[in-house]
Amino acid sequence: MHNIVEQTNLTEEQKLQLFDLWNEEYPVKLNYPSLSDFENYLDKLDNKTHFLLTDENQQILGWALLFERENEIWFAIIIDASLQGKGFGSKLLERLKSKTDTLNGWVIDHNNDKKNDGSAYKSPINFYIRNQFKTNNTIRLELDIISAVKIEWTK
Numbered sequence: 001m002h003n004i005v006e007q008t009n010l011t012e013e014q015k016l017q018l019f020d021l022w023n024e025e026y027p028v029k030l031n032y033p034s035l036s037d038f039e040n041y042l043d044k045l046d047n048k049t050h051f052l053l054t055d056e057n058q059q060i061l062g063w064a065l066l067f068e069r070e071n072e073i074w075f076a077i078i079i080d081a082s083l084q085g086k087g088f089g090s091k092l093l094e095r096l097k098s099k100t101d102t103l104n105g106w107v108i109d110h111n112n113d114k115k116n117d118g119s120a121y122k123s124p125i126n127f128y129i130r131n132q133f134k135t136n137n138t139i140r141l142e143l144d145i146i147s148a149v150k151i152e153w154t155k
Contacts, residue, residue, distance in 0.1 A: 002061065002088065004095055005052045014052065015039060017060040018078075025078050027113035027121040029145040045069070051095050053079070053088055064092040066099060073100045089124075093131050101155040103133075106141050106148040125149075 010018070019038040023031045032038040042048070045067040053062030061080040066073060075096055079089045096103060107128055113121040125135070128151050139150040 001056050002083075003054050004092065005054060006095070007050050007052070008048060010042075010050060014050075014060060015042075018063055021060060021063060021078050021080060023116055025081060025115065027108065027146075028116050029113060031116060049099070051092055053083075053092060062088050062092055064096055066096055066103075069104075072104050073102055074104045076105065089127060090131055097153065097155070103153040105133075105151050106146070107135075107151050108146065109135070109149045110147065112147075125151075 015038070016035060019032060019035050022038065032041065045065075047066075047068045049066045051064040051066075052060050053064075054060055061083050062078065064075060064077040066075050068074070077089060077092055077096075079092075105128075107125050108121065108123050109125045111120055111123055115121050129135070131153070133151040133153045136150040136152055141148045141150070
């Protein structure tokens with residue numbers, strides 16, 4: 001049984017679980033070396049709301065985050081590899097969409113990155129397109145650690 005819990009603040013245990021989930025599922029170039037580095041990232045985000053996908057033991061298997069950046073609503077989402085392709089990401093997105101009229105995000109649109117375990121990071125771009133997001137190919141994030149395209153959803 002999986003549950004989605006919505007909250008504005010995280011416990012220390014939840015931060016640790018999210019830090020581990022982030023470093024397991026995102027490309028290694030985006031990993032945070034320490035929990036305090038991850039907390040610094042979170043602290044810089046404005047008006048955060050966390051959506052935690054938990055199992056019966058309160059283990060976090062998915063996480064979505066709404067926040068504000070430059071007067072826009074942005075989001076991030078991570079799903080444990082064991083649950084990918086089973087509808088949980090879409091459920092988390094539906095919760096986010098129920099809270100706002102627009103969503104903005106960055107998505108890696110290539111399969112060139114590796115995860116911490118050495119496996120390929122598979123771009124989720126098609127997942128977002130299936131969930132009514134549009135890619136804005138005129139806005140890209142090109143940094144040493146990430147190459148991504150902006151995605152946008154409007155109600």
